[in-house]
Amino acid sequence: MIQAMGPAGTFGVPGPRDGATMEATGEPPTAARRGSVEPRVRLMRPGDADEVARLHVEGIPTGLLAELGAKFLARVYRALAECEEGFVFVATCAGDRVVGFVAGVTSVRAMYKRVLQKHGLSFGLAALKYVFSARMIRRILNTLRYPAKVESQYPDAELLSIVVAPEARGSGAATALLEALLAEFHARSVGEIKVMVGPDLERANAYYRKHGFRLAGQITSHGHPANIYTLATKSA
Numbered sequence: 642m643i644q645a646m647g648p649a650g651t652f653g654v655p656g657p658r659d660g661a662t663m664e665a666t667g668e669p670p671t672a673a674r675r676g677s678v679e680p681r682v683r684l685m686r687p688g689d690a691d692e693v694a695r696l697h698v699e700g701i702p703t704g705l706l707a708e709l710g711a712k713f714l715a716r717v718y719r720a721l722a723e724c725e726e727g728f729v730f731v732a733t734c735a736g737d738r739v740v741g742f743v744a745g746v747t748s749v750r751a752m753y754k755r756v757l758q759k760h761g762l763s764f765g766l767a768a769l770k771y772v773f774s775a776r777m778i779r780r781i782l783n784t785l786r787y788p789a790k791v792e793s794q795y796p797d798a799e800l801l802s803i804v805v806a807p808e809a810r811g812s813g814a815a816t817a818l819l820e821a822l823l824a825e826f827h828a829r830s831v832g833e834i835k836v837m838v839g840p841d842l843e844r845a846n847a848y849y850r851k852h853g854f855r856l857a858g859q860i861t862s863h864g865h866p867a868n869i870y871t872l873a874t875k876s877a
């Protein structure tokens with residue numbers, strides 16, 4: 642996630658906002674190419690945030706955000722989807738059930754600044770229970786400092802997190818989400834993006850490589866190594 646949010650992924654021209662679908666962007670709706678589910682991709686709505694947070698906690702259980710809990714995470718995704726630098730797409734199948742999501746940001750640093758300005762107090766209150774946990778405070782501070790560690794060497798824009806429910810993996814949902822993400826970055830004139838992922842997440846690493854991400858380096862995040870991949874959004 643949101644690396645910013647741990648070893649599995651951190652965390653312009655404003656794109657289509659709440660309620661818009663890919664049709665509204667002029668892009669054709671994307672359907673899975675194989676498997677029994679046929680996900681469609683649309684922007685996350687506020688009402689999807691709880692499900693997105695649940696998918697994140699289950700799919701990336703070791704990151705900081707997952708440790709902060711699904712309720713906190715739902716707030717983070719709502720704030721991210723609202724902020725100018727960020728966007729979240731969901732893949733849905735029958736009955737508009739959310740089976741996956743991807744979150745992107747044009748600049749992690751700018752997103753942090755804006756979100757903290759707007760929601761800092763409520764996030765602070767929600768995280769108050771960790772005030773006596775030196776470990777959690779260290780992790781939160783490390784997360785907030787991480788953009789400074791990588792910004793000179795890697796693109797500002799980032800795929801923060803992607804998760805597909807286990808039953809929808811291998812269905813093409815993850816590819817459809819990535820296509821939507823790249824089209825959105827392209828629409829925002831972003832030429833290159835990065836993603837951070839723990840080297841132990843073999844399936845995620847294979848997924849990024851399969852889609853042309855290039856291993857550009859490694860950093861240590863929260864005491865764990867993280868691979869940094871980059872990808873040109875091309876004509877997206």
Ligand SMILES: CC(C)(COP(=O)(O)OP(=O)(O)OC[C@H]1O[C@@H](n2cnc3c(N)ncnc32)[C@H](O)[C@@H]1OP(=O)(O)O)[C@@H](O)C(=O)NCCC(=O)NCCS
Pocket residue numbers: 642649650700701801802803804805806809810811812813814815816837838842843844845847848851
């Ligand atoms: C990462 C993720 C979104 C990819 O979605 P997916 O539907 O699994 O992706 P795909 O099936 O299209 O691609 C995965 C590729 O990994 C490889 N793969 C499949 N199973 C694997 C396994 N058990 N171990 C290693 N590689 C595997 C294959 O090469 C596969 O591609 P192919 O079969 O089409 O050639 C999904 O696996 C997921 O939600 N994982 C948990 C959360 C996570 O790790 N997120 C990334 C960190 S931000």
